[in-house]
Each structure stands twice: as structure tokens, then as C-alpha cells.
Amino acid sequence: NAGVTQTPKFQVLKTGQSMTLQCAQDMNHNSMYWYRQDPGMGLRLIYYSASEGTTDKGEVPNGYNVSRLNKREFSLRLESAAPSQTSVYFCASSEPTTPGELFFGEGSRLTVL
Amino acid sequence: QQQVKQSPQSLIVQKGGISIINCAYENTAFDYFPWYQQFPGKGPALLIAIRPDVSEKKEGRFTISFNKSAKQFSLHIMDSQPGDSATYFCAASTGGYQKVTFGTGTKLQVIP
Numbered sequence: 001n002a003g004v005t006q007t008p009k010f011q012v013l014k015t016g017q018s019m020t021l022q023c024a025q026d027m028n029h030n031s032m033y034w035y036r037q038d039p040g041m042g043l044r045l046i047y048y049s050a051s052e053g054t055t056d057k058g059e060v061p062n063g064y065n066v067s068r069l070n071k072r073e074f075s076l077r078l079e080s081a082a083p084s085q086t087s088v089y090f091c092a093s094s095e096p097t098t099p100g101e102l103f104f105g106e107g108s109r110l111t112v113l
Numbered sequence: 114q115q116q117v118k119q120s121p122q123s124l125i126v127q128k129g130g131i132s133i134i135n136c137a138y139e140n141t142a143f144d145y146f147p148w149y150q151q152f153p154g155k156g157p158a159l160l161i162a163i164r165p166d167v168s169e170k171k172e173g174r175f176t177i178s179f180n181k182s183a184k185q186f187s188l189h190i191m192d193s194q195p196g197d198s199a200t201y202f203c204a205a206s207t208g209g210y211q212k213v214t215f216g217t218g219t220k221l222q223v224i225p
Contacts, residue, residue, distance in 0.1 A: 004156070033213075035215075040122070040217055040218075041217060042119070042202060042215040042216055042217040042218050043157070043202065043215040044215075045212060045213075045214075048212060058212070090156050090157070092156075100145035100146075100147045100162060100204070100206040100213055101147065101159050101162070102149075102157075102159070102213055104156030104157050104158065105156050106154070106155055106156050107154075107155075107156055
């Protein structure tokens with residue numbers, strides 16, 4: 001049982017390049033999330049998807065887009081990467097029966113030069 | 114606007130001591146207060162959680178104390194061990210879509 005799987009684990013981009021972070025969960029959860037983690041700032045919500053077919057902005061959505069491909073998969077796209085997007089990105093999932101309990105992937109470390 | 118404020122930013126405790134991490138929140142609509150533990154290179158994992166209708170919850174060496182009137186809650190780690198060395202995040206959420214708001218994290222180091 002893999003839980004939440006993120007790819008890639010590491011990525012280096014040049015300013016202006018685009019890329020997509022992939023996330024898949026095998027727990028049949030309805031809700032999925034993308035967070036970014038920066039030193040001294042904790043985890044900040046970028047986008048979330050309460051259920052398949054819906055997505056909503058979180059606290060820091062600028063520069064990102066998301067796609068809830070199906071119930072299992074939730075991708076995060078950077079259309080034109082900027083150095084300010086250098087961060088560790090975490091995907092998470094949850095189920096309404098366990099409110100506030102997020103299951104996280106191991107993270108994707110992105111560096112934008 | 115930081116809705117959940119966490120302190121201290123870092124903490125060094127001797128083995129066997131008590132580690133205390135404090136958090137304060139502003140939004141009175143929050144109704145669930147989890148704590149997450151994160152080891153280097155890993156994602157955060159739920160450690161313990163509390164609802165505002167109780168003042169304390171204990172699971173093994175980990176205890177959450179909750180003060181609803183002061184809008185504060187804290188994590189106490191009794192008999193701290195080197196294996197407890199990690200970053201701890203307090204968090205708060207409301208019902209509905211379960212958006213979880215995190216504190217800024219506390220890096221705990223337990224020294225032998």
C-alpha cells in the first residue's frame with residue numbers, strides 16, 4: 001500500500017521553464033491538496049480539490065495551475081517557473097470521515113535557477 | 114496573515130526532559146487541532162489531535178493541552194527521546210472541505 005506517491009522527487013528548472021508535479025493516492029480519498037513548504041513559513045496551501053471534478057485556490061495559488069485528473073490523481077503545473085517557486089512541494093489526501101487528518105507524500109524538491 | 118502562530122522556532126531538550134511547543138490561533142471557526150511530526154526527507158504525519166470540547170488529550174508520551182478561551186494549545190512531549198528529534202507543526206481546520214492551516218513549525222532536537 002503506497003499511500004500518496006509524488007513524482008519527481010527532485011527537479012531543477014531554469015526561470016521560465018514549465019513542469020508538472022504528479023501525485024497519486026491509492027486510499028480512495030475524496031480530497032487532495034498541494035502544499036509548499038519553505039523555511040520559517042510552515043506549510044502553505046496552494047490548491048485543493050474537495051472531490052473529483054472540483055478544484056479551489058488556497059493561500060498561495062499565483063503561478064500555479066492544477067488538474068484533478070480522476071479520483072486518484074492530482075497534478076500541479078508551473079507554467080513559467082520563477083526563483084520564488086523554489087520550494088518543497090507536498091501532495092496530500094484526506095477523507096471527510098477523518099477531518100483534518102492529511103496523508104502526505106514524501107515531497108518534491110524543486111529548484112528554479 | 115498567519116492564522117496559526119507557533120513558538121518556539123527551535124528547541125533543544127535533553128533526553129528525559131519535557132518538550133513544550135505552543136500555538137495560538139485567531140479564527141474561532143476552527144474546530145479541529147492536529148499536530149504533525151516530520152522527519153527529514155519525509156512528509157508530515159499526523160501525531161495527535163484534539164477538538165475544542167476537551168481541555169487535554171494524552172497519547173503515550175504526547176499530550177495536547179487546549180485553552181479555548183485564550184485560543185491557545187500546546188504539545189507536551191514527556192520523557193523526550195533522541196528519536197523524537199523532528200519538526201513539529203501545529204495546525205487547525207474547520208469542517209467542510211477540511212482545509213488545514215499550519216503553524217510555522219518547531220525543530221526539536223533531543224540530545225543524549
